[in-house]
Amino acid sequence: MSDAIKHECGIALIRLRKPYQYYIDKYETPLYAVHKLSVMMEKQVNRGQDGAGVANIKIDVPPGKRYISRYRSVEPQPLTDIFSKIHKKFRKGLKNNRDHVNDAKWLQENLAFTGEVWLGHLRYGTHGSNEVENCHPMLRQSNWRSRNLVMAGNFNMTNVDELFGKLVSLGQHPKEKVDTVTVMEKIGHFLDEENQRVFERFKGIYENPTLSDVIEDNIDLPRLLYRSCRDFDGGYAMCGLTGYGASFVIRDPAGIRPAFYYADDEVVVVASEKQAIKAAFNVDYDQITEITPGSALIVDKNGEYNEFPILPRLEKRSCSFERIYFSRGTDPDIYNERKQLGKLLIPQILKEVNYDLENTIFSYIPNTAETAFLGMIEGLEEYLAKKRKQAIMEGILFEADLEKVLSFRPRIEKLVTKDVKSRTFITADALRDDMVSSVYDTTFEVVRKNVDTVVIIDDSIVRGTTLEKSILTMLDRLKPKKIVVVSSAPQIRFPDCYGIDMSRMKDFVAYRAVLKLLEERDMEYLLEDVYTQSVTALATKNPYHTNYVKALYEPFTDEEISQKIAEIVRPKGLNAELSVVFQTVENLHKACPGHLGDWYFTGNYPTQGGNKVVNKAFTNSYEGKLERAY
Ligand SMILES: O=P(O)(O)OC[C@H]1O[C@H](OP(=O)(O)OP(=O)(O)O)[C@H](O)[C@@H]1O
Numbered sequence: 118m119s120d121a122i123k124h125e126c127g128i129a130l131i132r133l134r135k136p137y138q139y140y141i142d143k144y145e146t147p148l149y150a151v152h153k154l155s156v157m158m159e160k161q162v163n164r165g166q167d168g169a170g171v172a173n174i175k176i177d178v179p180p181g182k183r184y185i186s187r188y189r190s191v192e193p194q195p196l197t198d199i200f201s202k203i204h205k206k207f208r209k210g211l212k213n214n215r216d217h218v219n220d221a222k223w224l225q226e227n228l229a230f231t232g233e234v235w236l237g238h239l240r241y242g243t244h245g246s247n248e249v250e251n252c253h254p255m256l257r258q259s260n261w262r263s264r265n266l267v268m269a270g271n272f273n274m275t276n277v278d279e280l281f282g283k284l285v286s287l288g289q290h291p292k293e294k295v296d297t298v299t300v301m302e303k304i305g306h307f308l309d310e311e312n313q314r315v316f317e318r319f320k321g322i323y324e325n326p327t328l329s330d331v332i333e334d335n336i337d338l339p340r341l342l343y344r345s346c347r348d349f350d351g352g353y354a355m356c357g358l359t360g361y362g363a364s365f366v367i368r369d370p371a372g373i374r375p376a377f378y379y380a381d382d383e384v385v386v387v388a389s390e391k392q393a394i395k396a397a398f399n400v401d402y403d404q405i406t407e408i409t410p411g412s413a414l415i416v417d418k419n420g421e422y423n424e425f426p427i428l429p430r431l432e433k434r435s436c437s438f439e440r441i442y443f444s445r446g447t448d449p450d451i452y453n454e455r456k457q458l459g460k461l462l463i464p465q466i467l468k469e470v471n472y473d474l475e476n477t478i479f480s481y482i483p484n485t486a487e488t489a490f491l492g493m494i495e496g497l498e499e500y501l502a503k504k505r506k507q508a509i510m511e512g513i514l515f516e517a518d519l520e521k522v523l524s525f526r527p528r529i530e531k532l533v534t535k536d537v538k539s540r541t542f543i544t545a546d547a548l549r550d551d552m553v554s555s556v557y558d559t560t561f562e563v564v565r566k567n568v569d570t571v572v573i574i575d576d577s578i579v580r581g582t583t584l585e586k587s588i589l590t591m592l593d594r595l596k597p598k599k600i601v602v603v604s605s606a607p608q609i610r611f612p613d614c615y616g617i618d619m620s621r622m623k624d625f626v627a628y629r630a631v632l633k634l635l636e637e638r639d640m641e642y643l644l645e646d647v648y649t650q651s652v653t654a655l656a657t658k659n660p661y662h663t664n665y666v667k668a669l670y671e672p673f674t675d676e677e678i679s680q681k682i683a684e685i686v687r688p689k690g691l692n693a694e695l696s697v698v699f700q701t702v703e704n705l706h707k708a709c710p711g712h713l714g715d716w717y718f719t720g721n722y723p724t725q726g727g728n729k730v731v732n733k734a735f736t737n738s739y740e741g742k743l744e745r746a747y
C-alpha cells in the first residue's frame with residue numbers, strides 16, 4: 118500500500134468591518150457571517166476533504182471572557198459536522214433567551230462564534246496524519262492578547278526540515294514536526310519579538326493596561342511577515358489572525374498558490390478560489406482581486422485593509438494544474454481556459470484519426486474533462502466550417518455531395534457515466550483501484566463494432582489508474598476499432614512539491630514509460646549517471662541549481678513517450694488499437710497565459726527548492742525507497 122496523492126487546501130477568511138449589530142439589523146440574523154463562511158467553504162470542498170476547521174475572534178472583549186473560538190473536524194462530512202455544532206451552540210444559548218436573539222452585545226458576551234474575524238480551512242493533509250490535531254486553523258496561545266496567533270494555510274514548503282532546524286537553533290523546543298506547526302511557530306516567534314520590540318519602545322511612556330493597547334496599535338505586521346517568511350521556499354497562501362483581531366494573508370513570491378479577495382464597506386473576504394467569493398457575496402468578478410505574489414493583504418484591528426509588498430517577487434508561475442483540474446470549473450476564466458485546452462488538441466486528434474470523422478465518436482471521462490470536451494467539439498465545428506467553406510469555394514458539382522458536406526456533424530456521445538460524484542484522484546492508492554473500477558458505467562449500442570474509433574478526453578493522466586483499471590476495459594466492451602485517449606494536460610513527468618503532493622517518481626506513468634524506453638534501448642546507464650549527479654548535489658550545501666532528472670526524458674520525443682504510456686496502460690486482453698495523445702506544453706501556455714507554472718510537465722521549478730526535491734525523489738526511487746522527497 119502506498120500513500121494517496123494529495124492536493125492543495127482551501128482557505129476562507131471573512132472580516133466584518135461594521136459592528137456586529139449592523140449585520141443583525143440589516144440581514145435579520147445573528148448568523149450572517151456563519152452563513153457566508155459556510156457557503157465559501159462548501160464551494161471549496163474540491164480543495165480538501167480530509168478535514169476542516171473554523172476559527173473566530175471577537176475584538177474588544179473584556180478580560181476574563183473567551184474571545185477565540187474554534188471547531189475542527191475529520192468526520193466524513195467535516196463541514197456539516199462543524200456548522201451543525203455552531204448552529205447547535207446558538208440554539209442552546211438562545212433557548213431560554215429568545216429576547217436576546219437580535220442583541221449583539223448580549224450575544225457577543227454570552228455566545229461563541231459571534232466575533233468579527235472568521236477563518237475557515239479545508240484540508241488535504243500533506244504533512245502529518247489525518248487527525249483532528251493536524252487540522253487547521255491552529256492556535257498559538259498566550260495570556261497576552263497581542264501574542265495570540267491563529268493560522269491556516271494552503272501551502273507546501275520544500276524546506277520544512279530546514280525551517281524546523283532553524284527553530285531549534287533559535288533555542289525553541291517544538292513538540293511536533295508537522296509543517297503547519299513549524300510555519301506557525303516561525304511566524305509566532307517573530308510575533309513575540311515584535312511585541313517585545315514595541316513594548317521596549319513604549320514601556321516608559323505608557324502604563325499597563327494602556328500599554329497593551331498601544332502595542333496592538335503599533336505592531337508592524339509587514340515587518341514581522343518579512344522576517345518570518347523570507348526563508349520560506351514553497352507555494353503558499355498563509356492566513357493568520359492575531360488575538361487582537363488584525364488578520365493577514367500572505368502569498369508566495371511566485372504566486373504558485375492562489376488567493377483572491379474582495380472588499381466593500383461591510384466585509385473583507387479572502388478565498389483560494391474566486392468562485393467561493395462569487396457564490397457567497399454575488400459580486401462582479403472584476404471586483405474580486407488576486408493577492409499580488411509576494412504581498413500580504415493585511416486587515417488591521419479597525420478593519421482597514423491594504424496590500425503590502427513583503428518579499429521580492431519572483432517570475433509569476435501560478436500553478437496551471439489548478440486551471441486544468443483542481444479549481445472549480447465554474448469560474449468563467451477557468452471555464453474558458455479548459456475549453457481552449459480542448460480546442461487546441463484538435464489538430465493532433467484529427468491526425469490520430471486520419472481525418473476520418475464519419476467513423477469517429479467523440480466522448481469524455483467525467484467529471485472535470487467535460488469542459489475541455491465542449492471546447493474540443495467547438496474546435497471540431499470550426500474545422501468542419503472551414504471544410505464546408507473550402508468545398509463551396511472549390512465548387513462541388515453534385516448536390517448530394519454538397520448536401521453531405523453541409524449537413525455533416527461530429528458524432529458526439531456520452532459513453533462514460535460516473536456514478537459517484539466524488540474525486541477518485543484523492544483516494545488512497547489501495548482503495549483507489551477498487552473505487553476506480555466500479556465508479557464508471559458505459560453506454561452500449563452506440564459504437565459500430567469494429568468500425569468506429571472512439572476519441573475520449575480526460576483532463577489528465579497521472580498514474581494511468583483510471584485508464585488501466587476501468588475506462589479502457591469498459592470501452593473495449595463496446596468493440597470499437599480503435600480508442601484514442603486524449604489528455605487535456607501534458608505528460609506529468611516530475612514531482613510537485615508546492616501543493617499537489619505528487620512526490621514519488623514511479624507514481625507517474627510518464628516516468629514508468631521512460632524507464633521502459635531506457636531499458637529497451639540499452640540506455641540504463643543514464644539512470645546511473647543521474648543518480649551519481651543527484652547524490653553528489655544532495656551532499657553539497659547547494660543542491661538547488663540543477664534538475665538532473667530532466668536528462669532522462671531528453672533522448673525521447675513526446676510521441677515516443679506517449680506511445681509507451683499507451684502500452685503500459687493497455688489492460689491485458691484489450692482488443693481495440695490504442696493510442697494516447699497529450700496536450701503540448703506550448704498549447705497549455707496558450708490556453709492558460711496567466712498560469713505559467715508547469716514544473717510537473719517541464720521540470721522547470723518556480724523556486725530553487727524544487728530541484729532539490731526532484732533529485733531527491735529520483736534517488737529515493739532509484740534506491741527503492743517509498744518515502745517522500747520533502
Ligand atoms: O491517471 P490517474 O492517476 O488515474 O489520475 C487522473 C484521473 O483522476 C482524476 O479523476 P477524479 O475522479 O479525481 O476527478 P473528476 O471527477 O473531477 O474528473 C482526473 O480527472 C483523471 O480522470
Ligand SMILES: NC(=O)CC[C@H](N)C(=O)O
Pocket residue numbers: 124125126240241242243244245251270271272273296297616
Ligand atoms: N494541502 C495543503 O495545503 C496542506 C497544508 C499542510 N501542508 C498540511 O498538511 O496540513
